[in-house]
Amino acid sequence: xxxxxxxxxxxxxxxxxxxxxxxxxxxxxxxxxxxxxxxxxxxxxxxxxxxxxxxxxxxxxxxxxxxxxxxxxxxxxxxxxxxxxxxxxxxxxxxxxxxxxxxxxxxxxxxxxxxxxxxxxxxxxxxxxxxxxxxxxxxxxxxxxxxxxxxxxxxxx
Numbered sequence: 001x002x003x004x005x006x007x008x009x010x011x012x013x014x015x016x017x018x019x020x021x022x023x024x025x026x027x028x029x030x031x032x033x034x035x036x037x038x039x040x041x042x043x044x045x046x047x048x049x050x051x052x053x054x055x056x057x058x059x060x061x062x063x064x065x066x067x068x069x070x071x072x073x074x075x076x077x078x079x080x081x082x083x084x085x086x087x088x089x090x091x092x093x094x095x096x097x098x099x100x101x102x103x104x105x106x107x108x109x110x111x112x113x114x115x116x117x118x119x120x121x122x123x124x125x126x127x128x129x130x131x132x133x134x135x136x137x138x139x140x141x142x143x144x145x146x147x148x149x150x151x152x153x154x155x156x157x
């Protein structure tokens with residue numbers, strides 16, 4: 001998943017579709033932003049994957065010597081492609097690690113918010129209990145104050 005502005009999108013990378021190598025700029029994926037605004041990226045360089053870039057354009061298979069030379073160049077192209085796959089695999093692992101870190105951050109943030117809300121609820125409950133006790137004490141004092149004149153009148157009778 002990639003986040004862009006306030007939205008996000010999902011994408012799939014496959015080895016069946018190679019990028020357009022005429023664009024020289026790497027694909028940069030934002031993976032982190034600090035509160036100061038610093039940004040961290042993982043860059044995917046463009047992969048030269050056409051027959052010319054791999055050195056196998058126009059290879060002939062006849063005579064046998066040309067076929068052996070073509071096989072040697074094909075082995076080199078396969079080794080180069082494998083190295084690209086290794087680089088991309090490492091970067092995909094880095095993206096997976098960043099995703100896991102961000103998911104853990106969301107869980108940590110959620111747990112902290114819950115603890116803060118629980119503390120606020122406990123504080124408000126304490127204040128409500130204190131207020132209730134004060135109200136009950138005031139009611140009891142008022143009842144006793146109202147009974148004092150009645151007792152005095154009863155003694156005078």
